Amino acid sequence: MPLVLTEDEVMLVDAARGFLTKSAPVSALRALRDSGDTLRYTPSVWGEMAENGFIAPHVPEAEGGLGMGYAAAGLIAEQMGHTLAPTPFLSAAIAAELVVQVGSAEQKADLLPKIIAGNLIVGFAFEEGLRHNPAGTAVTFKDGKVSGTKKIVLDGVGAKLLIVVAATDAGPGLFLVDPSAAGVTVRPLDLIDSRNAADVDFADTPATPLGEVGAAKAAIARTLDVARALLAAELLGIADEAFDRTVAYLKERVQFGRPIGSFQALQHRAARLYARLDLTRGAVLKALRALDEGDKAATMLCSLSKGAMSKLAYDVMVEATHMHGGIGVTDELDIGLFYKRVRVASELFGDAHFHTDRIATQAFGI
Amino acid sequence: MSDLDDFRAETRAWLEANCPQSRRGAFRGFSTFNYWGGRKAVFQDEDQQLWFERMRDKGWTVPEWPVEYGGAGLDKARANILQQEMRRIQAQSPLQSLGIWMLGPALLHFGTPEQKAEHLPKIARGEIRWAQGYSEPGAGSDLASLSTKGELKDGQWVVNGSKIWTTNGDKCDMIFTLVRTEPDAPKHQGISFILIDMDQPGVTTKPIKLINGDDPFVQTFFDNATAPADQVVGPRGKGWDVTKYLLGHEREMIGSSMTNSVTETVSSVAKAKLGADGLKADPGLRIAIAQHEMESWILGIAVERLKDMGKAKQFSQFSPSVLKLMGTELNYRRGELLMSIGGFEAINDLMSEPVHSYLHAPANCIAGGSNEVQLNILSKRALGLPEL
Numbered sequence: 001m002p003l004v005l006t007e008d009e010v011m012l013v014d015a016a017r018g019f020l021t022k023s024a025p026v027s028a029l030r031a032l033r034d035s036g037d038t039l040r041y042t043p044s045v046w047g048e049m050a051e052n053g054f055i056a057p058h059v060p061e062a063e064g065g066l067g068m069g070y071a072a073a074g075l076i077a078e079q080m081g082h083t084l085a086p087t088p089f090l091s092a093a094i095a096a097e098l099v100v101q102v103g104s105a106e107q108k109a110d111l112l113p114k115i116i117a118g119n120l121i122v123g124f125a126f127e128e129g130l131r132h133n134p135a136g137t138a139v140t141f142k143d144g145k146v147s148g149t150k151k152i153v154l155d156g157v158g159a160k161l162l163i164v165v166a167a168t169d170a171g172p173g174l175f176l177v178d179p180s181a182a183g184v185t186v187r188p189l190d191l192i193d194s195r196n197a198a199d200v201d202f203a204d205t206p207a208t209p210l211g212e213v214g215a216a217k218a219a220i221a222r223t224l225d226v227a228r229a230l231l232a233a234e235l236l237g238i239a240d241e242a243f244d245r246t247v248a249y250l251k252e253r254v255q256f257g258r259p260i261g262s263f264q265a266l267q268h269r270a271a272r273l274y275a276r277l278d279l280t281r282g283a284v285l286k287a288l289r290a291l292d293e294g295d296k297a298a299t300m301l302c303s304l305s306k307g308a309m310s311k312l313a314y315d316v317m318v319e320a321t322h323m324h325g326g327i328g329v330t331d332e333l334d335i336g337l338f339y340k341r342v343r344v345a346s347e348l349f350g351d352a353h354f355h356t357d358r359i360a361t362q363a364f365g366i
Numbered sequence: 367m368s369d370l371d372d373f374r375a376e377t378r379a380w381l382e383a384n385c386p387q388s389r390r391g392a393f394r395g396f397s398t399f400n401y402w403g404g405r406k407a408v409f410q411d412e413d414q415q416l417w418f419e420r421m422r423d424k425g426w427t428v429p430e431w432p433v434e435y436g437g438a439g440l441d442k443a444r445a446n447i448l449q450q451e452m453r454r455i456q457a458q459s460p461l462q463s464l465g466i467w468m469l470g471p472a473l474l475h476f477g478t479p480e481q482k483a484e485h486l487p488k489i490a491r492g493e494i495r496w497a498q499g500y501s502e503p504g505a506g507s508d509l510a511s512l513s514t515k516g517e518l519k520d521g522q523w524v525v526n527g528s529k530i531w532t533t534n535g536d537k538c539d540m541i542f543t544l545v546r547t548e549p550d551a552p553k554h555q556g557i558s559f560i561l562i563d564m565d566q567p568g569v570t571t572k573p574i575k576l577i578n579g580d581d582p583f584v585q586t587f588f589d590n591a592t593a594p595a596d597q598v599v600g601p602r603g604k605g606w607d608v609t610k611y612l613l614g615h616e617r618e619m620i621g622s623s624m625t626n627s628v629t630e631t632v633s634s635v636a637k638a639k640l641g642a643d644g645l646k647a648d649p650g651l652r653i654a655i656a657q658h659e660m661e662s663w664i665l666g667i668a669v670e671r672l673k674d675m676g677k678a679k680q681f682s683q684f685s686p687s688v689l690k691l692m693g694t695e696l697n698y699r700r701g702e703l704l705m706s707i708g709g710f711e712a713i714n715d716l717m718s719e720p721v722h723s724y725l726h727a728p729a730n731c732i733a734g735g736s737n738e739v740q741l742n743i744l745s746k747r748a749l750g751l752p753e754l
Contacts, residue, residue, distance in 0.1 A: 002674035003667070247749050262752040267745035274744050275688040282671035283664045304660055360656035364633040366645050 001289045003282050005075075012072055016079040019052055024085035026334045032086060033194040039158050040196040041086045049087060050118030056096035058226075063100055064112050070226060070291040074233035074284070081237020084334075084341055086195050088121050088155040090230060095122035097226050098163055098174060101219035102211030107176075111161075123159035125150035125177075125200055126220075132350045134224055139202065141166040146175055146207040147183075149199065154348075156198030157188045163210060164202065170214025175207035182206065193337075193344040225299050227349045228306035229287045235309040235345050236277075236284050239316040242338040243273055246320040253325070266323060273316055280308050300363040307355025310346035317342050373444050377451045384420045385457045386413035400462045404495025405539045405565070418492065421460035428466055428490045431474070435482060436490025442677070464533070465489035465496040467619060469542050472559070472612050476600040485561070497564065499529035499543035499586060500609070506732075507739050509544075510553045510606060514588060516545035516560060523547075523560055523593040525568075528585060531733070535571045535584035538564055543588075548603045559605035561597040568592065578725030579716050614686040616734045618672075621665075621689025632700055633659055636707045651706055658699055665693060684748045687740040694730040694737060701727040 005013065023045050032040060049055055057072045059065020066072075073093055080089060092115050099111050114120035128138055128151055139148030146166045153162065162177040162184075179186060183203035191197050210216070247270060250261030260266060287305035290298035317339045321328040328335050350358070360366050388411070401409065401418045409415040421427055424438060429445045431437025440448065452459075470489050473482055488494040505512040514527025525545055532541065541562050548556035562569065568591030571584040600608045632655050636645055645652045672685050701724035705712045708720045715721060731737045745751045 002678065003671035004674050004678045004680060247751070250751060258754070259752050261749075262754045264742075264745075264754070267749075267751050268738070268741040270749055270751065271741040271744035272691075274684075274748055275691050278682075278685070278688045279664055279668040279692055282667040285671070286667050304663055308660060308664055356653060356656050356660065359660060360633075360652060364631070364656065364659050366633045366636060366642070366652055366655060 001071075001293065003285050003289070009071065009075060012068070013075050013079060015052065016054060016076045017082070019048070019054075020079050020083045020085050023048055024080075024083050024087070026084050026337060029084045029086050029194065029337060030334070038188065040194060041088060041155075045085075046087055046118050049089070050116065055089065055118055056092050056116050058093070059096050059100060059112055059116060063108055065096070065100075065116060069288075070229060071285065071288040073226075074230055074288040077230045077233040078237035078284075081234040081239075081341075082241040084238070084337055086193075088196070090227060090234075091121065091123060091155040091159075092116075092118075093230055094124045094223055094227055095161075095163060097223045098124070098210065098219060101222060102174060102216055104211055107210060120161060121155055121159045122161045122163060123153040123156040123179075123198075123200075124223075125153045125156070125162050125164040127151045127153075132348070132354055134220070137165050137167050137172055139164065139166040141168050141173055141175055141207060141213075144206060145183075145204045146177060146202045147204055149201050151199050152189065152197050152348075153200050155196045156186055156200055157196050162200065164207060165216070165220060166207070168214040171217050172220060173214045174210040174216040174219070176210050177202065177205055177207045191344055193341040195341075195344070221299070224349055225302040226291060228302040228355075229284075229291055231345050231348055232284050232287065232302070232305035232309040235306075235313040235342065236281055238338050238342055238345070239277060239309070239313040242320040242335060243270075243277060243316050245335065246270070246323050249324055260323075269319055270323075273319060276312055277316070280312055283308055300359060303350070303355040303358050303363075306350060307352045307359065310350075310355070311352040313342045314346060314352075370443055370447065374447050374451065377448055378454075380424075381451055381455060381457060384417075385452075385455060386417055388413045389417040389458045389460075390456045391458070400458060401460065401492065402462050402495055402534070402537065403492025404537065405493070406537060407492070407495065417458070418460045422491055425490070427461040427463075427492065428470065431470065431486065431490060435486035461492045463489060463492065463495065464498055465494065468498060468612055468615060469496050471615055472542075472599060472608050475611060476559075476608050478596075480596065481561075481599065494540055495534075495538045497532050497535045497538035497541040497586070499532060499541045499562075501531045502528060503530050503585075507736050509609075509735075510557070512544055512546060512557065514543070514545050515549070516547045516558060518547075518595060521595050523562075523595065523597070525560070525562060525588045525591045525593065528587050530585045531574075531583045532571065532586045533582055535564075535586050536573065540564055541569075541586065542599070544605055544609060551603060554606045555603055557605040557609075558602050559599040559608040560593055561599065562588070562591055562593045566591060576725070576729070578722055580722075580726075613735060617686035617690035617740070620730060620734050621669075621686070621691075621693030631659060631662075632703050632707070635704060639707050651703075654706075655703055658696070658703055661692075661696055662700075665689070665696060668692075684744060687735075687743045687748075690734060691737050691740045691744075694727070697723070697730055698727040701725075 053066050054076050057066045057068040058070045061067035096112060096115050099108055115122060139146060139150065146164050150164065159179055162179055164175045164177050165172055166175055183205040185201040187199045189197045189199060250266060250270065251259055253260050284305050287301040290301045320335050321339055324333060324335055327333050401414050425433060425436060426438055426448065428437040429440045429448050433439045466489060470486060473485055500509060502512050502514060514525065514529065516523045516525045529543065541564055543560050543562050544557050545560050546556050547558040568589050570587045573581040574583045574585060575581045636655055672682060675682055704720035705724045712718060712720045
């Protein structure tokens with residue numbers, strides 16, 4: 001597929017933008033944050049997203065999904081970046097991907113329709129360390145029970161199902177756990193982006209294998225790729241939005257009797273960001289297309305996209321905050337909300353350092 | 367099999383049979399290894415001549431140009447296949463030429479039927495080697511302030527002034543030149559794009575030696591040089607429009623050549639030179655190389671996206687500036703990394719490959735409109751930031 005949007009994709013982008021601007025603008029995130037709500041997303045907005053076909057749109061038609069591909073999911077994520085819409089979108093995409101990859105026919109038939117309809121929030125219990133680390137797990141599965149601690153389970157507060165990665169004799173396995181089961185302790189986090197996440201302890205908690213025990217290695221790797229590509233797309237949306245807001249401010253803010261955007265010191269810094277955004281959006285789309293096409297380079301392209309966007313979005317936010325001057329560091333201005341979300345989205349599933357090292361080893365053999 | 371598959375099979379077989387072994391292999395820079403054509407051209411060896419003549423006779427020096435102008439009239443899909451098949455066996459380009467890359471596109475877009483018929487076939491067949499006359503000692507980044515003067519006297523242009531950074535000007539036959547012909551018009555509107563024969567007493571050149579020891583550029587002097595009245599491309603006084611079109615071509619070419627011309631990645635050079643253990647002992651260099659590879663990969667994807675956009679008739683007006691800016695800066699870092707990898711060896715040989723690209727990289731950031739000029743274009747036109 002070429003690296004331009006199809007007509008259908010352009011329509012999808014317009015629909016997503018229209019919906020999110022109206023139903024999930026940045027002001028809604030701010031209001032939700034200030035309300036102290038523990039769920040940290042608005043169920044009615046999530047329901048409307050389901051009606052619009054925005055939840056896990058990549059699930060193949062054969063599995064009862066919309067079959068719109070990863071590119072469609074990425075384009076929605078990108079638009080969610082523009083409005084900082086706080087929803088369990090990423091968790092739903094991850095859960096659906098895992099179920100599609102390894103779930104039994106019964107599990108697929110049971111879980112996928114509920115996920116796509118927005119009726120079942122599923123948390124992916126994966127991380128265990130201080131930073132993203134896909135190598136190995138200390139959580140165990142024995143005699144039908146999991147034990148150990150998982151960190152930063154996205155949408156873990158209020159989730160009705162958890163998919164837990166645990167070690168088995170046959171390698172890493174995926175297990176379905178009911179969060180209300182015995183031995184589960186959900187400890188809500190207070191992430192800087194005001195979104196829902198929790199650390200979760202398991203002590204001899206009953207667990208059901210998703211698919212066959214221990215056959216999950218490839219599915220986990222694939223799902224991490226998908227999560228990275230979607231986060232990269234969201235980061236692109238955030239960076240574009242923060243950049244556009246900054247350029248508008250450069251034209252409007254007057255100092256020394258002229259708009260500050262007339263100063264070359266600021267113009268060239270802005271132009272440089274424009275150039276980097278223009279280049280990197282191709283890599284974001286390429287990773288999504290590669291996933292759709294089953295390209296064997298997809299794994300590295302997802303790393304490229306996530307690593308590059310994590311760095312670029314941060315660089316955009318530094319300039320965006322700086323160019324807004326004093327107001328840029330106040331809570332009143334939305335720029336700070338973008339800054340915080342960039343940090344969280346960068347940290348999830350590997351930041352620029354992680355992916356640079358991964359690409360060095362796996363793509364270039366150094 | 368589709369028509370395109372047939373074309374690919376025929377092309378592959380023809381190239382296998384007709385491209386001499388010595389004309390295959392990694393890109394060796396824009397050196398005399400490649401044939402540049404022109405009245406003064408001498409073939410370096412028999413294979414160079416054979417390869418050039420075979421490709422010329424098929425119209426494949428300019429595969430997409432119309433047959434009547436010496437091309438093969440290939441559509442985009444077939445031209446891409448030819449390019450892919452040449453790359454597959456690392457076939458060298460049979461003819462390097464500013465006529466093909468720069469003047470040809472301008473003539474195809476702005477030229478009169480007579481100008482096309484007169485100049486395009488000679489470009490395609492490598493009979494005339496063209497130089498580019500834009501910059502002047504007093505007009506670099508501010509190109510439109512140029513002062514080389516042209517007056518129409520007795521049915522011909524009489525040109526006086528000087529051009530600088532004329533690439534291989536001493537080896538060229540003709541020069542497409544920006545000349546101020548309407549001295550009273552505003553600076554962008556008084557310039558004409560004139561084609562001047564360099565083989566006349568009124569045109570002389572002087573070489574300029576560079577820090578890497580090369581002297582690919584000359585200064586060109588016009589002292590009552592003449593050109594027929596009909597050798598103006600585009601309307602008189604509208605040469606700036608032709609130039610903007612051409613500079614777009616040149617910037618895109620400089621930017622994308624940073625990905626196309628590179629046959630050896632920095633990481634492969636590092637592995638060969640330092641070995642995996644050497645790199646492990648140098649983790650800072652390892653990460654710098656990986657970052658460079660990522661940026662280089664992203665640039666390659668951006669070039670691919672630009673081509674796809676072109677096919678979909680979506681034009682990105684500012685892509686030439688973006689590619690030029692990012693491509694040349696990437697090349698700067700490439701040169702620096704190759705020097706780091708080469709260590710003490712690399713600083714001991716002015717003629718070595720890493721030194722050559724290290725010392726040549728700054729020129730790319732200046733040529734074709736300095737990178738600050740590109741940043742100005744993006745600030746003002748892409749972002750709409752106000753003038754001071």
